[in-house]
Amino acid sequence: MIPFLIVFIASGLGGAMRYGVNLFVTTLLPGSFPAGTITINITGSLAMGLLAELFLLRAGFSQDTKIFWTTGIIGGYTTFSTFALDAVTLWSRGEDVTAIVYVVASVIVAVLSLAGGMALVRVVSG
Numbered sequence: 001m002i003p004f005l006i007v008f009i010a011s012g013l014g015g016a017m018r019y020g021v022n023l024f025v026t027t028l029l030p031g032s033f034p035a036g037t038i039t040i041n042i043t044g045s046l047a048m049g050l051l052a053e054l055f056l057l058r059a060g061f062s063q064d065t066k067i068f069w070t071t072g073i074i075g076g077y078t079t080f081s082t083f084a085l086d087a088v089t090l091w092s093r094g095e096d097v098t099a100i101v102y103v104v105a106s107v108i109v110a111v112l113s114l115a116g117g118m119a120l121v122r123v124v125s126g
Contacts, residue, residue: 002064003063003064003067006064006067006068006072007067007068007071007072007075009072010067010068010069010071010072010073010075010076011071011072011073011075011076012076013072013073013076014072014073014074014075014076014077014078015076015077016076017073017076017077018040018076018077018078021036021039021040021043021077022036022037022039022040023036024036025039040077040078040080041078041080041081044074044077044078044080044081045078045080045081045084045085047074047077047081048070048074048081048082048084048085049084049085049088051066051069051070051074052070052085055070070082083106086102087099087102087103090102
């Protein structure tokens with residue numbers, strides 16, 4: 001139960017950070033390009049990489065600390081960072097083809113799923 005509470009609280013903080021960064025970046029760089037989203041995805045992936053390697057190289061971090069920062073804070077900030085970590089983990093294990101399939105399929109299927117969901121709502125709402 002405690003890990004769920006940790007993730008619940010930390011992901012709320014991460015989500016609030018995402019909202020704040022998005023507002024800040026879109027104020028600095030107004031326009032149609034999603035500058036806030038790409039900034040969040042890049043900074044979140046960098047943070048996930050830093051923490052993942054730190055947790056691998058240094059012992060002593062509790063599982064609660066790890067999930068607070070990775071699944072909670074960074075996961076609430078951006079799930080793209082987890083996607084990036086999964087892809088790099090597959091690649092670093094020598095599973096190159098699996099990594100490529102994972103990346104391509106995730107992006108294509110996610111975009112098609114979003115478009116499909118939108119189309120379904122249009123059909124149902126008539």
